[in-house]
Amino acid sequence: MERRGFLGALTAASLGVGVKNSFTEFGRARNSAQAGSGLAGRASKMGEFTQNSTIILVHGAWADGSCWRNVILPLEQRELRVICAPIPLTSLTDDAAALSRALERTSGPVVLVGHAYAGAVIAAVREDRVKSLVYIAALAPDEGETVSKVFYRDAPHPEAPKLAPDSHGFIWMPQDGFRRAVAHKASADQTNIAAALQRPIAVQCIQEPAPTPAWRTKPSWYLLAEEDRMINPKTQRFMAERMGARVQSHALDHSPMYTKPNHVIDVILDAARQTLSRYGKRTQSLLRRGDSMSGTKSVAIVTGASWMTGASVRMDGGEIKGI
Numbered sequence: 001m002e003r004r005g006f007l008g009a010l011t012a013a014s015l016g017v018g019v020k021n022s023f024t025e026f027g028r029a030r031n032s033a034q035a036g037s038g039l040a041g042r043a044s045k046m047g048e049f050t051q052n053s054t055i056i057l058v059h060g061a062w063a064d065g066s067c068w069r070n071v072i073l074p075l076e077q078r079e080l081r082v083i084c085a086p087i088p089l090t091s092l093t094d095d096a097a098a099l100s101r102a103l104e105r106t107s108g109p110v111v112l113v114g115h116a117y118a119g120a121v122i123a124a125v126r127e128d129r130v131k132s133l134v135y136i137a138a139l140a141p142d143e144g145e146t147v148s149k150v151f152y153r154d155a156p157h158p159e160a161p162k163l164a165p166d167s168h169g170f171i172w173m174p175q176d177g178f179r180r181a182v183a184h185k186a187s188a189d190q191t192n193i194a195a196a197l198q199r200p201i202a203v204q205c206i207q208e209p210a211p212t213p214a215w216r217t218k219p220s221w222y223l224l225a226e227e228d229r230m231i232n233p234k235t236q237r238f239m240a241e242r243m244g245a246r247v248q249s250h251a252l253d254h255s256p257m258y259t260k261p262n263h264v265i266d267v268i269l270d271a272a273r274q275t276l277s278r279y280g281k282r283t284q285s286l287l288r289r290g291d292s293m294s295g296t297k298s299v300a301i302v303t304g305a306s307w308m309t310g311a312s313v314r315m316d317g318g319e320i321k322g323i
Contacts, residue, residue: 052108060116061201070261096124123213131275137225154232170200181229183255
């Protein structure tokens, strides 16, 4: 009887501790969820991004701003201002100057996004309001390097077009180059339109040494196109790693703005949330936690084994986890 009474008392005491600890954890989890949910609600009302936050999209060679048509509206729907900067493709200096003029049209923080050749352009401007750089299968020469040096760093793809300047010093894309390499996963209509709209790039653009690149001091993101036939994926990875960029790598062709725009949108939004958000990183973490917990069932439970140790177990959406 004494032994039974002792065990009963011990079990009751342990149960009390376990239940107390468990409900304490439950209360903490609930409070965190409520805090995150409240922040998420305020974020929705106030807007996720700092006022006048802008995304500037910069086209590459043989293109114009229309290449971003599948990306513009989804970004604007998230209350980001979007500008497609027109660059003349006459020299790296001229193109950087044109981008600087586009920057003058903005008043808030900016994320610069460059495709292909434009990777060199977005890194060549000097503006404190530029908070981050996003490279879409783009070239990123270091100081003193030329675009052509990094472009030809690794072996070309067998389907890559043969390029040569015309008598005026401009390089045009061969008619079948869009279908075979520039956007080989796009529809025939898309590649036909791209070929009809193409604008040539001057030889000087790819032969001019790059200035000190902005990616040395600003955070950068890189969307790596694993099936690119224009810029070798090995070259892309080399440049991204040299920059210390946050890399998203997918089975994409050279022009994912046409063929997989959601991947382009995702990497841009990632950069925007990290560098244009009106909230700090801690608050962003709470927002994400609040979102995740509001959709799951967080319950503190006590198991028989836990009673003897005072530990507890939490069940999140059906998955049991120790605490």
